Amino acid sequence: MNKEGLRKLTYGVYIINTINSGCIVNTLTQVTSDRVIVAINKENYTNQMIKKHKKFNATVLTQNTDMKVIQTFGFTSSKDTDKYENFNTEIDNSGIKYIKDHMASLIECEIENEIDLDTHTIFIAKVINTKNLSDEEVMTYDYYHKVKNGVTPPKAPTYEKSKIGYRCPICGYVYEGDTLPDDYICPICGAPASIFEKIE
Ligand SMILES: Cc1cc2nc3c(=O)[nH]c(=O)nc-3n(C[C@H](O)[C@H](O)[C@H](O)COP(=O)(O)O)c2cc1C
Structure with a gap:
């Protein structure tokens, strides 16, 4: 199949945080006025932790987000590291940690349903609260690649x-x-x- 057409889709870059785990995603999307979906690889520890705790929050990265955040949350596993230990964190209303510095907003969610897609799970979640964290420019997936010279790891759905x-x-x-x-x-x-x- 020619996948070239898929490269024209646009995305943002986010951290999905749950209890004791968090990872970078580009697949978070709002699908109704108070629902979002996100696709998470089954080999990512965050997938298991979301299934267990049935809740997560998402933070929206800005262009000023330190690449250390992306390296830690996008290229290492929460299974064997405390990804949060070297960053300033806050705790949301559901008891989930998140990094506040250089994030645009916080979106708190509860899992409503999930769909099995072999390699990934699509989580369908109800938004229960949101909070503005800064007015800095959000980071698009395109900006991450072209300006920050970022790469995509094998477990991301857009990996080629x-x-x-x-x-x-x-x-x-x-x-x-x-x-x-x-x-x-x-x-x-x-x-x-x-x-x-x-x-x-
Ligand atoms: C720019 C970028 C986008 C990513 N998008 C996704 C995604 O949408 N879904 C996913 O499962 N993993 C995605 N990843 C990969 C995970 O962040 C990565 O596998 C992470 O190390 C998993 O951590 P965990 O084992 O603590 O959950 C992405 C990584 C980067 C850098």
Whole structure:
């Protein structure tokens, strides 16, 4: 299938926070006046935690969000790290932590339903409260790629495999080219060239 047409879809960038877990997503969408949906990979710890606790909050990233936030929440797992420990956090009305600095808003949600899509679960959630956190410009997915030079990890629904290059096994970053320099360091997670995998 030619997937080129899908690249023209637009998205924002968000953190989905639940109890003891949180991850970056681009798939959060408002679908009715008080409902949102989000697609979360079943291998992400946040998926299990949402299923368990039946609630989450979402924060909307701004263009000023530190890339450290995206590295932590988009490229590591809450299963073995406390992702919140190095950031200023607040707690919402449902007892869920969130990062407040350089976020545009907070959206608190309760799970109403879910749909199984093999690799991902679509959570359908009722919005129970929202709060404005700043008036900074929101970060679009396009801005994340073009201005922040961000990459998309394998578990994101929009991930696409490159044909020629080397992939970082830690964060999924792809170096495009025939030869990977020996002293190359992954620009996202700092992994050395020696562990990059050639894309066949
Ligand atoms: C820009 C960007 C967009 C992403 N979008 C999604 C998404 O929509 N759904 C998803 O399941 N994972 C998405 N991810 C990947 C998760 O954030 C990532 O797998 C994370 O490490 C999961 O953490 P957890 O195991 O603590 O839940 C995205 C990552 C980035 C950087």
